[in-house]
Amino acid sequence: MTTKNTIAxxxxxxxxxxxxxxxxxxxxxxxxESITVGQSEEVGLSRMVIVTIGDxxxxxxxxxxxxxxxxxxxxxxxxxxxxVARELAMIKVKAEPPQRPEIMGVVETFRAAVVxxxxxxxxxxxxxxxxxxxxxxxxLKPYGIRELTRTGVTAxxxxxx
Amino acid sequence: MSAQIPEVRSTNELREKWMKPxxxxxxxxLLRSLLLEGVDCVFGYxxxxxxxxxxxxxxxxxxxxxxxxxxxxxxxxxxxxxRASGKVGVCIATSGPGATNLVTGIxxxxxxxxxxxxxxxxxxxxLIGTDAFQEADITGITxxxxxxxxxxxxxxxxxxxxxxxxxxxxxxxxxxxxxxxPKDISAAQTxxxxxxxxxxxRGYNPKVLPNKIQLDKLTHAIxxxxxxxxxxxxxxVYSGGHExxxxxxxxxxxxxxxxxxxxxxxxxxxxxxxxxxxxxxTYTSNQAxxxxxxxxxxxxxxxxRVTGKLDGFAPHAKIVHIDIDPAEIGKNVxxxxxxxxxxxxxxxxxxxxxxxxxxxxxxxxxxQQWKNEKPYSYKDSDTVLKPQWVVELLDETTKGGAIVTTDxxxxxxxxxxxxxxxxxRSWVTSGGLGTMGFGFPSAIGAQMAxxxxxxxxxxxxxGMQMCSQELAICAINNIPVKIVIINNQVLGMVRQWxxxxxxxxxxxxxxxxxxxxxxLAEAYGVKGLRATNKEEARRAWQEAxxxxxxxxxxxxxxxxxxxxxxxxxxxxxxxxxxxxx
Numbered sequence: 001m002t003t004k005n006t007i008a009x010x011x012x013x014x015x016x017x018x019x020x021x022x023x024x025x026x027x028x029x030x031x032x033e034s035i036t037v038g039q040s041e042e043v044g045l046s047r048m049v050i051v052t053i054g055d056x057x058x059x060x061x062x063x064x065x066x067x068x069x070x071x072x073x074x075x076x077x078x079x080x081x082x083x084v085a086r087e088l089a090m091i092k093v094k095a096e097p098p099q100r101p102e103i104m105g106v107v108e109t110f111r112a113a114v115v116x117x118x119x120x121x122x123x124x125x126x127x128x129x130x131x132x133x134x135x136x137x138x139x140l141k142p143y144g145i146r147e148l149t150r151t152g153v154t155a156x157x158x159x160x161x
Numbered sequence: 162m163s164a165q166i167p168e169v170r171s172t173n174e175l176r177e178k179w180m181k182p183x184x185x186x187x188x189x190x191l192l193r194s195l196l197l198e199g200v201d202c203v204f205g206y207x208x209x210x211x212x213x214x215x216x217x218x219x220x221x222x223x224x225x226x227x228x229x230x231x232x233x234x235x236x237x238x239x240x241x242x243x244r245a246s247g248k249v250g251v252c253i254a255t256s257g258p259g260a261t262n263l264v265t266g267i268x269x270x271x272x273x274x275x276x277x278x279x280x281x282x283x284x285x286x287x288l289i290g291t292d293a294f295q296e297a298d299i300t301g302i303t304x305x306x307x308x309x310x311x312x313x314x315x316x317x318x319x320x321x322x323x324x325x326x327x328x329x330x331x332x333x334x335x336x337x338x339x340x341x342x343p344k345d346i347s348a349a350q351t352x353x354x355x356x357x358x359x360x361x362x363r364g365y366n367p368k369v370l371p372n373k374i375q376l377d378k379l380t381h382a383i384x385x386x387x388x389x390x391x392x393x394x395x396x397x398v399y400s401g402g403h404e405x406x407x408x409x410x411x412x413x414x415x416x417x418x419x420x421x422x423x424x425x426x427x428x429x430x431x432x433x434x435x436x437x438x439x440x441x442x443t444y445t446s447n448q449a450x451x452x453x454x455x456x457x458x459x460x461x462x463x464x465x466r467v468t469g470k471l472d473g474f475a476p477h478a479k480i481v482h483i484d485i486d487p488a489e490i491g492k493n494v495x496x497x498x499x500x501x502x503x504x505x506x507x508x509x510x511x512x513x514x515x516x517x518x519x520x521x522x523x524x525x526x527x528x529q530q531w532k533n534e535k536p537y538s539y540k541d542s543d544t545v546l547k548p549q550w551v552v553e554l555l556d557e558t559t560k561g562g563a564i565v566t567t568d569x570x571x572x573x574x575x576x577x578x579x580x581x582x583x584x585x586r587s588w589v590t591s592g593g594l595g596t597m598g599f600g601f602p603s604a605i606g607a608q609m610a611x612x613x614x615x616x617x618x619x620x621x622x623x624g625m626q627m628c629s630q631e632l633a634i635c636a637i638n639n640i641p642v643k644i645v646i647i648n649n650q651v652l653g654m655v656r657q658w659x660x661x662x663x664x665x666x667x668x669x670x671x672x673x674x675x676x677x678x679x680x681l682a683e684a685y686g687v688k689g690l691r692a693t694n695k696e697e698a699r700r701a702w703q704e705a706x707x708x709x710x711x712x713x714x715x716x717x718x719x720x721x722x723x724x725x726x727x728x729x730x731x732x733x734x735x736x737x738x739x740x741x742x
Contacts, residue, residue: 073364
């Protein structure tokens, strides 16, 4: 059964690490839906969060193949546990003055924020899980989306684990 | 017979002198570090970006440097050296085209888990990324085909990097490691502190010892099995586990097949050995896999040339997979008993408990019957030379004792089928990648690693022309490889496929225009001989054996001969074309 899986990969913060990891996905025919990288809690290590679509065997192979990379320290299948997953999107939406109150209504409902106001547009910033951001985009589409950028998912296991 | 390869100087005194901390250049650090790792021979080709390294090598005799005529020759030679010795093969090339010429050889070693340390030069650090003259992103290019790679950014890292590279290349599942050294790094100076201690790397800890519970499961499964069968691969040879494997078979009396890369890992004369499995394997091995109820895979990776169609592979068997690489387990074939660990360590532990497979007597008899009824066979001829007969001639006259390297194609399969290997590291062939051009240069490396052994390189007329320039190396260094060319004047394996699968449409396989191989050899100062019938063949081959230096022997063989048995793609391995024997 094909599912969406989120895995966290703790890697050495060496040049080329992102290429090694993403290259491995490409070469082995695994799919990357999103990938985020940044500092981890430890100096010298980065944490990547990768969302990938595949079945149980794919996921097992991805984990095992990742562990073969010398720069990979740890691989955690986050989606097998209760996790918090968030991404951020910025949406530049067309907004002539008459539409603005309506748009602000959508923004407030979603607990999003307007982070820039132009004469004919607004930049809306929204943080949440993928579904929430998808929904926000759907609602803003009728006004005219001029530019859209999403960070991809970053995630963590809930609780003390 | 002994190769006339110049001896390297005794390094003990030098080592003591050199291994004191001292401020030296990156190039000198490289050479001293290689010595520390026990390197006695490197294969290479100089160029602009490695000139500081070659300058440091001027007058340097602590290890031998073999100047090949092409970087591809250098890396295949390093590969042959590693396969035939168990040591790490080392090769050096310059930046850009020098480095990219290594790609085929790196991929070859990667597919077959051969330990190599590949050193490339690069343009000076400040020019990296500017498309400078002879610049190529070789670490980027080779990322998918190396076990690990380094681009050295600071000369101070160099001693650690070299020490780590050798450790990574030759532990766990072995493989090639690339070190790319920018020109300014090889010139820069720093205090060299020799690195010899154990390597600790947080992200690299190969698991050597297996899980005891899984071993017990296997021991139990063996006692239950009625039709147990062993499929052993290259991992047996690489781990040095051949004696433990022999003991395992002696105790359990389970019949055994060895894959192409596993040949020599188990003595071929043993009554429980069934020959190679897979596409050109024996009837017995393929039937045994398909009918087994317990298939014990040891240091092999279920390559598609072994399994044939995966749906329907070993349909009745409980699958046991012993491998040092956890990612191999379950990759192609679902596994019932996974055992992660070094093959030698696993077998030695198993041998403490394991007992004879007592319920398998009828099975053993069945396997003997298949072996007797369906051995490899071909229709011999007195008018034309048959390639299988040529391999049998090589086998009889050398009593299976030579190191044999091959290129890729029909001759490779005939060598695998008809030469009888009885010891490990006697068989050097490109399995996973199937690299033409590999056979001859790999023999140079195998001979460098084993100056006192007979090394025979079996090639087709196609593959020989992919690296024939290395004849110069044999001549100059008097490397006494016996270079056999099985000449059928076509790309034989392609011809076979076109005949059997593409309805006799022989598209672009005629090798007309090949050189006169005897004259080619002579042009390089190597003795050349030719044989077109059995009598000439016996005489020429004996002359080759009696000649102390390198010899090329061309056997002109029948053009139409095919390799049988054959499992065509998309079939299960018990659906075999047996030929018209």
